[in-house]
Amino acid sequence: MTGKLRTTPDSGALPRRGGHRYEVVDGKLLVTGAQASVHHAAVVGLLVRLKQACPSELLVTVGSLDFRPVPGVSLRPDLMVCRRDEAGPQIVVRPPLLAVEVISASTRVTDVVLKRTRYEQYGVPSYWLLDPDNQELTVLHLTNHTYTCHTVVQSEELFETDSPFPLTFSPAELLS
Secondary structure, three states, rough: OOOOOOOOOEEEEEEOOOOEEEEEEOOOEEEEEEOHHHHHHHHHHHHHHHHHHHOEEEEEEEEEEEEEOOOOOOEOOOOEEEEEHEEEEOEOOOOOOOHHHHHEOOOHHHHHHHHHHHEEEEEEEEEEEEEEOOOOEEHHHHHHEEEEEEEEEEEEOOOEEEEOEEEEEEEHEEEE
C-alpha cells in the first residue's frame, strides 16, 4: 500500500498494530505486512547478539525508532544501532551507526534497492542485509559516499566485526 503524504507525520500519527511497519520515503507511505516466523527468529537472534555485545553508550533498537534524516523521509530498519544520546523518544535524526534489514520475499526489492540507496544517501556507515531463507548476511560499508560490499557470510561461516562494536556470529546460529 502506498499513499502520498506532504510531510513526515509524527511517529504517533502512524498506526502501530497488526504487525505492520509504516515508513515514509519522499512523502510516500510504505506499508510492510506481518512477516513470517523465520523473519522474526532472525531479528530476535541478531538482537540478542547485538544487545550482549553493545557498549553502554550505544543503543540497539528493534523497529521502535524511526530514522528521519530529512523531512518527508521516515525509515524504520528491522534493527538499528545508534548513539544513545542521539536517540529521541521515537526518532533518530542523525545517521545510525548500523541499519539492518531482514530480507523476505515481500521486502527484497525495498531492502536491496530502495533502502540501500536511502541509507547510503543519508550516510549510514554500515548496512547489513540478513537473508534468513538462505542463511546469508551481506555486509555493506560506506566508502566515499557509496556502499561497497565488505563481505557475504553464509550459513556456518563466522562473521567477525569491530563495527559498530566487536561481535562474532554465523548467520545459521541466529536462527537456531
